[in-house]
Amino acid sequence: MSRRGNTRRWLQRHVSDPYVRQAQAQGYRSRASFKLLEIDQSDRLLTPGATVVDLGAAPGGWSQVAAERIGPRGRVVAVDLLDMGPLPGVEFIQGDFSEQAVLDAMLALLPDGADLVMSDMAPNLTGVRDVDQPAALYLVELALDFAVRVLNPRGALLVKCFEGAGSQELRALFGRRFGQVLVRKPDASRDRSREHYLIGRAMLPITPSHSADRSEES
Template sequence: MARTKSSNRWMDEHVNDPYVKQAQLDGYRSRASYKLLGINEKDKLIRSGMCVLDLGAAPGGWSQVATKLVGDKGQVIASDILPMDSMAGVTFIQGDFTEDSVFEAIMEVIDGQPIDVVISDMAPNISGVSTADQAASMYLVELALDMATQVLKPKGSFVAKVFQGEGSDEFIKTVKQHFKQVVIRKPDASRPRSREVFVVGKEFIAN
């Protein structure tokens, strides 16, 4: 089947992408690793000894970064509906975290330990229908925020991918209700033409 112009452009971009090449050299599972590295460089969200929950973790690029940052004394718990190859220092739970059984499995691993940071690089499967894709992406990030409000310790942090468009401004306003500081980041590794940005919430206000 012939590739479309847009898929050809994506393939050319991917093959020539310096972050794709760097990820191969550094042993990261995806170029997305550099997005979290860039955000953390600015915001210092993840530090040694912390406990991090990574939502929508597969293939594991963000979990790789998180586990290096938390070190031997920290912990990374990752979840995704897709399978993910095992990784030292990461406890992976496969399934939809909004389902009771998966949520309970995550809570069992947490075992009352306060979560310092919730991270999410989730994105829906793209249908090509922009309104539907935007609605699906907003639904996912709202689920991530809901999860964060349930597990974060007071003054904890949250970072999640948001696609700018219908619903994104309202979502950012909601994040501001839960965190004392909210900033929007567009790391260098995020392609300029992509509508993705990352919402960073600091100092979670626990109810």
């Protein structure tokens, strides 16, 4: 099928998607808001007064939910390569958080660490699984490295993953970093999608063996 045909089919699915219509009706910036709402309903990640970091935040659907849930005593620090329109209660930095200057700007906003790091990041998909899966795993590893740096001991990490090569190894890595690892597939995730979400809670101390793992992974 031509690229035009694929685009037409995507648009037809998009406009008929109940979560897209629901997001428009409720004023959310994206259907992804409902994924976070469902996960938070079951796992209580967004607590009043919490400090939350949203990696790859644009267009802001997750930041929007987080700001609502944590209330005025909390704060949301969001970062993305793309620009994002302002949201009440959200501090936005545009840039690549793997670059030192952007990382330093984020850390300056987090003097007391973070209670939740969340990432709905995904690579620009090519449709070639052998290309897309490593790119997706790399983004998860970036989020994990950042979380290990800033999370408070009782904090949590929520990341989007894609089932495929390396998935079991990734879960094992989470198991070495967190005391509790959960897998979630919210209803708002499309049935055909390989996406799911990993939650890591109760960060474990980094032992010498863990440090060796990080060296091997890099």
